[in-house]
């Protein structure tokens with residue numbers, strides 16, 4: 001069977017990501033149920049409030065936004081009840097044709113990474129998602145079990161490289177013994193993993209939209225998840241400056257700014273559509 005004859009659901013993450021962004025536009029909506037957002041939606045800061053908020057976002061946007069990035073921390077704070085909401089939301093979003101990146105920034109020794117791979121990336125896992133954010137702090141090689149399972153199941157990874165927070169450069173700009181910066185070594189590792197991909201590989205980097213123009217090579221032949229838009233100050237226009245020729249591979253992510261437009265469904269949909277249109281223009285979709 002040739003690659004283009006394989007049903008889309010069986011295609012690798014990078015191929016599915018490009019297809020859904022072509023179809024729906026590049027916007028990734030972050031689902032970050034902060035206490036202040038629940039309050040703004042007139043909801044209590046409880047597991048029930050979390051469920052109403054999350055399913056409200058899902059019902060309003062699942063069939064029109066390409067990618068969602070639930071922030072695991074805001075679900076974990078309600079224990080098993082919160083995880084159940086994350087699980088249900090992920091299932092519903094994927095059933096509606098959207099892709100789900102769970103933002104859990106997992107990173108541990110290799111054998112424990114195998115546990116995280118089984119939890120999030122194995123095809124039949126209860127929390128199976130399309131891609132997971134991971135941290136390379138224990139060394140790029142420690143990510144191998146997640147890379148192996150992602151390859152088997154057609155999922156993807158986003159590895160922290162140049163994060164949007166001001167503290168990031170303290171470690172990420174430091175030089176490794178081999179010469180490149182830590183971020184550069186992460187980007188080199190990803191470029192190698194994506195070497196055989198046709199258009200967009202499945203192994204992406206997290207590169208904040210808030211960073212200044214970088215001298216690092218962002219051409220990794222894979223997606224560049226860009227948080228930092230909206231509430232953290234970056235704009236659609238700043239993406240061209242930050243990402244240069246790699247801008248077409250950016251997955252622009254915005255959480256608080258869009259979520260704050262709810263609970264009114266039309267207002268939420270309008271906020272997502274406006275933001276998506278701005279990204280379409282800049283990223284060439």
Ligand SMILES: O=c1ccn([C@@H]2O[C@H](COP(=O)(O)O)[C@@H](O)[C@H]2O)c(=O)[nH]1
Nearest residue numbers: 071163164208227228231232254255256
């Ligand atoms: O470098 C990074 C990596 C991850 N994030 C996450 O993205 C969202 C940002 O939320 P906003 O409300 O759009 O600011 C949040 O979940 C962060 O943990 C990031 O901001 N920067």
